[in-house]
Amino acid sequence: MTTAVRSDARRLAEAVLDPEMPMLTLADLGVLRDVEENADGSVVVTITPTYSGCPAMATMRDDIQHKLQDAGYPAVEVKTVLSPPWSTDWISENGLRKLRESGYSTPGPAPLRTSGPVPLTLTVRPRAVTCPVCQSANTRLDSEFGPTLCKALYRCLDCLEPFDHVKEI
Known part of the structure; x- marks a missing residue:
């Protein structure tokens, strides 16, 4: 071919x-x-x-x-294939732009991976999430589990709009 x-x-x-x-x-x-x-x-x-x-x-x-x-x-x-594991850092700039244009809060940098056991944490890692509607940083996590596993549900405390945040992986 x-x-x-x-x-x-x-x-x-x-x-x-x-x-x-x-x-x-x-x-x-x-x-x-x-x-x-x-x-x-x-x-x-x-x-x-x-x-x-x-x-x-x-x-x-x-x-x-x-x-x-x-x-x-x-x-x-x-x-x-599972190795190396997928990371939100693999989302292209074009993909991030499309997510923003569709009303999603885009992921920040993925957490650094190290070798060895994965540490057990019982709380959600804090994120600095900006509202995709009004750009306010005054947001609240409503649910770590959004409509899919890769998203969390947030609410803007200024414009009161709910929105999905693509989780950093």
């Missing part, structure tokens, strides 16, 4: 939308790790979940397979 075809498979996979935040493509979100085409025309796509138990992974896999098969790729394999 030619390089043009290979880049076409990548372009198609990059355009698949995230099922939980459909303003983002999988490329914007940073979960699309690799797209390779074998000599026989089959395509292998590698993705990393935002969480190891992310319920959207099955839909992402199906959407990638259908998009590539509909474009004429006869055999598509979608592999899931």
Whole structure:
């Protein structure tokens, strides 16, 4: 296969939308790790979940397979890799812009990862979250568990609007 075809498979996979935040493509979100085409025309796509138990992974896999098969790729394999783990730092600048334009509070820098055991904490790590509506920093965490695992629900104490914050991972 030619390089043009290979880049076409990548372009198609990059355009698949995230099922939980459909303003983002999988490329914007940073979960699309690799797209390779074998000599026989089959395509292998590698993705990393935002969480190891992310319920959207099955839909992402199906959407990638259908998009590539509909474009004429006869055999598509979608592999899931967990290492290195996904980080909100992998969200592209374009993805962060799309989140802000859609009314989301975007994540700050992800916490630094170290080797060794993960420390157990029973409280939520404090975040400096700005309201995406009025830009006020006077916000309150209403629930650490938003509509999806990767979001927390906040409320602005100035304009009183509730909003989702994409958690730093």
